[in-house]
Amino acid sequence: MMTTFDIEQLQTELDQKNPRVILKKALELFDNIAISFSGAEDVVLIDMALAIRKDIQVFSLDTGRLHPETYRFMEKVRKHYQIDIELLTPDRDVLDSFVKKKGLFSFYEDGHQECCGIRKVEPLKRKLAHLDAWITGQRKDQSLDTRQDIPEVQIDTAFSTAEHQLVKFNPLLNWSSAQVWDYIEAYQVPYNELHEKGFISIGCEPCTRAVLPNQHERSGRWWWEAGAKKECGLHAGNLKK
Template identity: 50%
Template sequence: MSEHSSLPDAVARRWFDLLDRIGAIAAAHPDALLASSMGVEDSLLIHAVAQCTPRLGVFMLDTGRLHAETLAMVDVVRQRYGIPVRVMQPDPAAVQAHVAAHGEFAFYESVALRKECCGIRKVEPLRRALAGHSAWITGQRREQSITRVDLPEAQWDETFGLRKYNPLADWAGDDVWAVVRALAVPYNPLHDRGYPSIGCEPCTRAVRPGEDPRAGRWWWEQRDSRECGLHASNLADRPRVRPRATDVVSSDS
């Protein structure tokens, strides 16, 4: 704890609360996995996972279209924390068939084709990564998007059939950056170039000051369609699944 003794009170409260949340999830689900896009939220969660015992597994979806800076973060994480990030890749045959049928940039043509591309490059590899596990953790926040304003801290993921935890759900972006900077957490350099949300290179652009944090993701679509299928419940037109009494969302819940 000594390395954190000089943290401002507000930062310390946020940081230690996050450690409590991750520790409680790990205690309830030792096999839980952290899904990392190598954005700043996930960098913070990796930093927290590295402090907890048991240490949870971390994986990343390499769609074949990520920025070089994002791919480089795998080595940064390994060198800084000794965490071997599992890199999940899509089925090459499925990618080739989709490109042959629709073209290399079909995702610009319609939401349906874009989601089909995401399904091949992201959803199917995610399903393989999560197979046999009881829970997974994401870096989603309610503030990020209109599709995430009702995001719970814990939920049942009907798409993949396991518990899902969003320990940063109630965090503001300023909270994330305050803790990251105070703890010198390594983060994706694309953030310093105007990318608050980072995905595939053709589907991600820098945003202007004051724009929605996810305005640079699939910017040619309507705001309420901007999910890739990893978090299908964010778009579901039905009541949110409330955390059960057995769900762990913080140390005192």
């Protein structure tokens, strides 16, 4: 297990490095590591990682509320790369009880945190408990409020426990959206067809909408809530206390 000192050394080593260098280091250091897949950035990471190591582990959160286009996108990626994608689903009993009590759209009235907690955070927590490290597609410019201070590699404070230290890599941290899409075009990487309909940041269907020209990409997520907290809990460590 890596110590905090090791992490600080690694942060210094990977500071401002390009995504391939960060990915290569992550896959060298950890065998029990996985890529979290949901959007365009994550497929770029899969594309890069497969050139380094063929046996990469990939998982995705199936909340049960995704767009039809997103399900088709998942299948497109699975077939394109000939990889297994593990779909993580909510605890059935907890979800049944929640929907029975609050209905299907409670988040419009009392916020998205409870629904995201059941459909996304709990399944992710179950998965991460069995990993030593994970790789995300977070970028600084995705959120001026919550993603400006994240490093290339960190101890995941949201999902680490006293018994289990989890390391988190963010290889695309310093890339812009334009760089991601340049890569997608250059290497013919599959992408979600919703991007052609004005969607930039894509989550669950009831909580995501297309954005207007020059609107920030996260403004299409949970648009009925205050702009400073556009995190579902997967990256809860980003939120300022």
